[in-house]
Amino acid sequence: MPRTARHLRLTVAALMYATGETQTDLGRGLGLSQGQISRKQAGTTAWSLAALDRLAAHYGIPAPELLRGADHAVGLLPAARRAACIGATQTTLTPHRPTPPATAPITHDARLTALEADAFRTGRTLAEHTAQLETIREQQTTAFGNIDSLADAIGAPGERTIAQRLDTVEKDLGRCGRTSATPSAC
Known part of the structure; x- marks a missing residue:
């Protein structure tokens, strides 16, 4: 596997992590199926130059910058594309408010x-x-x-x-x- 292809796969994985996207989400953005994204990320199918251009448009980062490495590409990611909580799902927690006992003495x-x-x-x-x-x-x-x-x-x-x-x-x-x-x- 060529070194550039491995760097691109790592960059795509890092961008997916930073934006909170799944392979299905990325596939929708690029006009590909989840299976095609999975094969590209596994290295069984190479990323084409056309797919690289679509990746650049999807993330708002110029194509040559995607090839400079994961840290560099994530650093260029527009703030609007970043997940609120990188790498995690967000869960809404409702605070517990204990109810006072009905027979509490009045102080x-x-x-x-x-x-x-x-x-x-x-x-x-x-x-x-x-x-x-x-x-x-x-x-x-x-x-x-x-x-x-x-x-x-x-x-x-x-x-x-x-x-x-x-x-x-x-x-x-x-x-x-x-x-x-x-x-x-x-």
Whole structure:
């Protein structure tokens, strides 16, 4: 096999790689079948001068430049003919967006965001919503303070949780109801 023919086959292979073309694509561009391109690239059939002219027109590179080697020819390839990702196929990936759990607890930040959105819709100021949040916090503090006071009053002070204190209150109230007809006896 002549050395020039081998260089031309390597150049054509490099150009196909750089443009992302298959033998079928190149065959369509040159008016040849995929089988004819395959035989030319395998070296069983030589590239003719007419086919070389069609290659030059197909890739937009002068014919003599195609014979100077693969690196040179690929370097002359017009940018519009280059594949977006040389030598690879392009795959579209869709990002995975996990869905939040349906029963996720609402955090203070989420509540604040909801209040901001509500303020935008209703025209209420963030200060009005902040005042509303402060009122809710005060009510919670008062309620928990009352529970702690009740638990302390019936003899359950100390480093116990509210749940433990409520259990004690329920037990004591149940005992009072069973042992005496009058609440003062408890």
